[in-house]
Amino acid sequence: MSKVRLIEMGPRDGLQTEAKTIPTEVKVAFVDALSAAGVDEIEVSSFVSPKWVPQLADAAEVFARIQRKPGVRYMALVPNEAGLDRALAAAVDKVAVFTAASESFTRKNINASIAESIERFRPVVQRSPVPVRGYVSTAWHCPYEGPIKPEAVLPVCEALLELGCTELSIGDTIGKAVPDEVARLLDVLLPVVGADHLAMHFHDTFGHAVANSARAHAMGITAFDSSAGGIGGCPFAPGATGNVATQALVALFGESTGIDSTALEGASAIVRPWIS
Ligand code: HMG
Ligand code: MG
Numbered sequence: 001m002s003k004v005r006l007i008e009m010g011p012r013d014g015l016q017t018e019a020k021t022i023p024t025e026v027k028v029a030f031v032d033a034l035s036a037a038g039v040d041e042i043e044v045s046s047f048v049s050p051k052w053v054p055q056l057a058d059a060a061e062v063f064a065r066i067q068r069k070p071g072v073r074y075m076a077l078v079p080n081e082a083g084l085d086r087a088l089a090a091a092v093d094k095v096a097v098f099t100a101a102s103e104s105f106t107r108k109n110i111n112a113s114i115a116e117s118i119e120r121f122r123p124v125v126q127r128s129p130v131p132v133r134g135y136v137s138t139a140w141h142c143p144y145e146g147p148i149k150p151e152a153v154l155p156v157c158e159a160l161l162e163l164g165c166t167e168l169s170i171g172d173t174i175g176k177a178v179p180d181e182v183a184r185l186l187d188v189l190l191p192v193v194g195a196d197h198l199a200m201h202f203h204d205t206f207g208h209a210v211a212n213s214a215r216a217h218a219m220g221i222t223a224f225d226s227s228a229g230g231i232g233g234c235p236f237a238p239g240a241t242g243n244v245a246t247q248a249l250v251a252l253f254g255e256s257t258g259i260d261s262t263a264l265e266g267a268s269a270i271v272r273p274w275i276s
Pocket of ligand 1 (some may be wrong): 013016047048049050051052053073077079080081082084098109110111119135136137138156170171172173201203233234235236
């Protein structure tokens with residue numbers, strides 16, 4: 001099996017919805033345990049407005065305290081130039097901008113239209129000395145608008161590529177997509193974006209995420225976002241639960257992920273008591 005890359009979302013997507021403040025040292029221990037387990041790309045936190053996502057207000061402190069393991073890329077979400085400045089001051093290896101294929105979700109999540117979000121990202125990508133990932137949320141279903149057509153996703157992907165994003169992560173934000181829908185969207189995206197520049201970001205609300213990952217992999221996708229223990233969700237996507245569990249994708253893709261299952265369990269155990 002070709003090498004599968006798992007991008008760990010636990011510390012960011014996994015923790016961002018938790019209402020009770022999780023101590024910084026728990027987050028730091030979680031990130032360090034993930035790198036020790038063999039995870040080589042970790043979304044550590046986000047540099048967004050602390051009023052919008054209070055749980056991740058300690059992003060800079062988390063970055064300052066983690067043990068950087070050589071070869072591991074430590075990434076953060078940034079919504080604008082202010083976020084980029086904070087992320088660069090924290091010495092991130094990669095940043096991620098985020099928009100969506102539905103107008104309603106983009107408005108609720110980042111208080112902008114899709115077009116405005118792209119313009120907001122332009123100086124972020126231009127100024128960033130580190131690679132920039134671009135998220136496209138609600139690529140199959142939107143909590144406010146219902147089903148989303150592949151034709152609405154493609155132009156957002158093209159706009160992010162045109163800005164200079166090196167990788168696109170396609171989000172099933174509310175975990176409603178089924179494998180045939182995944183295939184229909186990939187039929188449209190793959191000829192334009194190419195498998196090397198695509199990652200899948202499946203939430204597992206309805207239990208389809210493993211089947212969706214298998215289907216995408218069969219079509220040539222080798223990069224998947226997941227969270228240790230399947231924790232998480234988006235505060236601006238009602239009903240969304242966690243990402244597909246990293247454990248489930250390690251079970252599906254096996255050794256090619258380079259992740260040690262026992263050590264991964266140890267990492268999950270660090271945050272489990274803090275998850276509601
Ligand atoms: P806004 O209120 O429209 O923007 O928010 P603003 O520019 O008027 O700023 C409001 C306040 O925030 C100001 O402070 C700014 O200084 C401050 P005040 O004057 O009121 O004291 N501010 C910042 N502070 C720190 N860092 C920043 C920053 N930017 C502004 N970077 C904004 C617009 C984009 C900032 C806001 O909507 C926001 O932060 N949204 C974040 C939403 C979020 O994090 N959502 C969850 C992540 S996305 C997700 O989970 C989906 C994903 O997993 C994929 C999938 O599942 O589909 C990626
Ligand atoms: Mg997500």
